[in-house]
Each structure stands twice: as structure tokens, then as C-alpha cells.
Amino acid sequence: MSPRIAITSGEPAGIGPDIILSALQDSFAAQLVIVGDPDLFRRRATELGLNIEVIVRDDLKDLTEHQAGTLQVLPTPLANAVTTGVLDVANAPYVLETLRITGQGCLDGDFDAVVTPPVHKGVLCETGAHFSGHTEFFQALCNSPQVVMMLASQAMRVALVTTHLPLKDIPAAITPETIKTVTRALFHDLKTRFGCDNPRILVCGLNPHAGEDGHLGHEEIDIIIPALESLRQEGMNLIGPLPADTLFQTKYLDQADCVLAMYHDQGLPVLKYSGFGNAVNITLGLPIIRTSVDHGTALDLAGTGQASDGSLKVAIEHAITMATNAQEST
Ligand SMILES: NC(=O)C1=CN([C@@H]2O[C@H](COP(=O)(O)OP(=O)(O)OC[C@H]3O[C@@H](n4cnc5c(N)ncnc54)[C@H](O)[C@@H]3O)[C@@H](O)[C@H]2O)C=CC1
Ligand SMILES: NCC(=O)COP(=O)(O)O
Numbered sequence: 001m002s003p004r005i006a007i008t009s010g011e012p013a014g015i016g017p018d019i020i021l022s023a024l025q026d027s028f029a030a031q032l033v034i035v036g037d038p039d040l041f042r043r044r045a046t047e048l049g050l051n052i053e054v055i056v057r058d059d060l061k062d063l064t065e066h067q068a069g070t071l072q073v074l075p076t077p078l079a080n081a082v083t084t085g086v087l088d089v090a091n092a093p094y095v096l097e098t099l100r101i102t103g104q105g106c107l108d109g110d111f112d113a114v115v116t117p118p119v120h121k122g123v124l125c126e127t128g129a130h131f132s133g134h135t136e137f138f139q140a141l142c143n144s145p146q147v148v149m150m151l152a153s154q155a156m157r158v159a160l161v162t163t164h165l166p167l168k169d170i171p172a173a174i175t176p177e178t179i180k181t182v183t184r185a186l187f188h189d190l191k192t193r194f195g196c197d198n199p200r201i202l203v204c205g206l207n208p209h210a211g212e213d214g215h216l217g218h219e220e221i222d223i224i225i226p227a228l229e230s231l232r233q234e235g236m237n238l239i240g241p242l243p244a245d246t247l248f249q250t251k252y253l254d255q256a257d258c259v260l261a262m263y264h265d266q267g268l269p270v271l272k273y274s275g276f277g278n279a280v281n282i283t284l285g286l287p288i289i290r291t292s293v294d295h296g297t298a299l300d301l302a303g304t305g306q307a308s309d310g311s312l313k314v315a316i317e318h319a320i321t322m323a324t325n326a327q328e329s330t
Helices: 016-023 038-048 089-107 121-125 134-142 167-173 176-192 208-214 219-233 264-275 310-328
Strands: 004-008 031-036 053-056 070-075 113-116 148-152 157-160 200-204 237-242 258-261 280-284 290-292
Touching: 004 089, 004 310, 016 038, 016 310, 031 038, 031 089, 038 053, 038 070, 089 113, 089 121, 089 134, 113 310, 134 280, 134 290, 148 176, 148 264, 157 176, 157 264, 176 200, 176 219, 176 258, 176 280, 208 219, 208 237, 219 237, 258 264, 280 310, 290 310
Parallel strands: 004 031, 004 113, 031 070, 053 070, 113 290, 157 258, 200 237, 200 258
Antiparallel strands: 148 157, 148 280, 280 290
16 A cells, blocks of 8 residues: 655744645645644645645544545644735744644554654744644654754755754764764665665764864864764664765765764755755654755745755655665565
8 A cells, every 4th residue: 555644834934835846736646634624735736826626634544545636634723814925923832733744643653654844943832832843743743862964965965963952062962972872874775775784874073173182172082083982882883973074975976975063054055056956855863754845934935936845855755765665665
């Protein structure tokens, strides 16, 4: 049976609904179900001039294979009607509820994977919830000890030791234990989910020039090098730490299955420069499959028809492939 993929609506005022409506005009070999408010999609389709049929599915048993040009929606009500492009904190609980329903549905076996269009982290935090990202939300929901954010483009995969942290908190978060648990989770998923038999991981230093032998910072000598050495004793193929400013070149990337960056803005700008709009964000270390887009809510583009659906299509295709592989391996 083809996999059943749940797709959240993302921030309702942003481009999430637009890219869903646009992407689902294509065919996908899966049952796709949107968890969101059907009226949101009907209104946005009208605004965008798209002719797409919104089918309400109150019962998941009624889901069918995706038909291009249709949207099957598991209804979840918004608090307020949406003004396109304008955030409304009253709708933030709706966004969180769609994440809870889809994450729990994956844990319960109702869905084979969840795909998440972008949410607005700021408006979710305004509810008083501490929301730094889907990655951390699903980690908490699944009670997972260690998750890893990994983005993949045609050119490269980039995983992160730390996720959504203020810059000032990063050095303290780079500990031997974090490096080891993140690298083990990455190594495991590269083998089991991405078919890398003996994953080769290129590791960035934290400081400029990877610390320049201790003259530009000590984290490499005190923490990163010993942690990598200990992981090598476990049989992992690790290269580095290398200076992050020169690591992203073909000579090194061609030797590796993934780059491990120490923090968000060390690795992701390079990946996004090479493939913005066509990359996928995958959370590793979860008991469920979760993929996402490589971009944010782009409130400026919502309702204009100018938002690219490329990354969402890649995220859906990755979720289908990962879910199919998981079905075949059981
Ligand atoms: N997966 C997620 O939930 C993510 C959510 N965000 C959130 O999105 C919000 C806005 O973040 P920004 O940094 O402004 O990033 P953004 O990605 O929303 O926008 C950055 C620029 O890229 C353009 N852009 C974004 N997506 C596009 C698309 N699909 N097609 C064409 N152009 C596109 C925008 O118009 C803007 O010029 C923040 O609250 C952030 O936390 C950001 C990244 C990922
Ligand atoms: N820059 C990637 C990003 O912020 C996405 O985070 P998440 O919401 O997938 O955890």
C-alpha cells in the first residue's frame, strides 16, 4: 500500500497554504492528507485563482491515493479567519495543534510521515509557549533523547550539532557529549535511512581556522578533537575538524556523505546558497519520519502566486521515499 503522508498547513497567514495548493496540482504516489482548516485552503485557492477541489475527510479510513488537483483535508479549525500576510496570535494554538495531531498520528501509526510547511516561530512564542522549531517540538513530543537537524540539497547534506540557539549560547553547548550523541545519531540515520554503508562525515571546527592551533579558540583542542578521536575508536569515518570557511569546496565535499556544522548559521547559508528552494530539511533521531521545507513563512509573498513550491515538493518526495523504504524493511 502506498504511504500515508500528513502535511500540516504551517503558519496560515504565510505561504504554507499557497505552496500546498500549488504542489498538490502534481501527482504523488501516496495518500496525502492536509491537517488544517478547509476554509483556509478554499479561500487561498480563490485568492490565487487556482481551481483545486478541497475534500474534507473526517475519517482517515476514507483517504484515497492523491489525485492531482485535489486536497484531502482532515479538518482542524482556525480560531479566526485569516488575513493573508498578517500574523494573528489567536491562530497560534491552531498551528501547534496541527503539529501535535500529525506527530501523535505518526507515533500511533495513523500516518507514515509528516511534512511541515513553515511556521512563524515568533508568533508561536507570543502565546507563552517556548517554541524554537519543529525539530525541538517533535523531539519533545516523541521523547527523543537526541535529534539532529539535517538539510539536503542536490549538492550536499549539512547536519548541525546545535539547532536554534542564540549565538552567545553556542560555545557552552559544544560539549564532548553533544558532539558524540549528535554524530552517533547522524551516523546511524545515514546508514539506515540514506543507504550510506560506511558514512563519511566532514566536521567543521567552531572557531575561525578551526582554532589555529589554539591561538583563535580552544574548543577544537579541548573538546572537538578528543570527541572525534573517541568516535573514530567506535569505527566512524570522520574528517576534521576542518576550518568551516574552506571546507565547503568540491575537493572535500566529494569525499563525504554529510557535513557536520557546529551551529545553524555556519552550515545552512552555504547549503541554501547552493540550493535554496529545492532543499529539504529532515529531522534525524526521531522514531517518526519528518521532512520540511528549506524556507520560512515569507509573509511578503503569501497570496501573490510568487512563492515557489519546489522545496515542498522535494520534502513530500523525500517523505514518500523514506516511508516506502521503512515499509519495505519491516
Ligand atoms: N521550517 C520552518 O518552519 C521555518 C520557519 N522559518 C520562520 O519563517 C519566518 C520568516 O523567516 P525569514 O528569515 O524571513 O525567512 P523566509 O524564508 O520566510 O524569507 C526569506 C526570503 O526568501 C523569500 N522566500 C522564502 N520562501 C520562498 C519561496 N518558497 N519562494 C520564493 N521566495 C521565498 C522571502 O520572500 C524572503 O525574501 C520566521 O519566523 C522563521 O522562524 C524560517 C525557516 C524555516
Ligand atoms: N533554518 C531551518 C529552520 O529554522 C527550520 O527549523 P525547524 O522548524 O524545522 O526545526
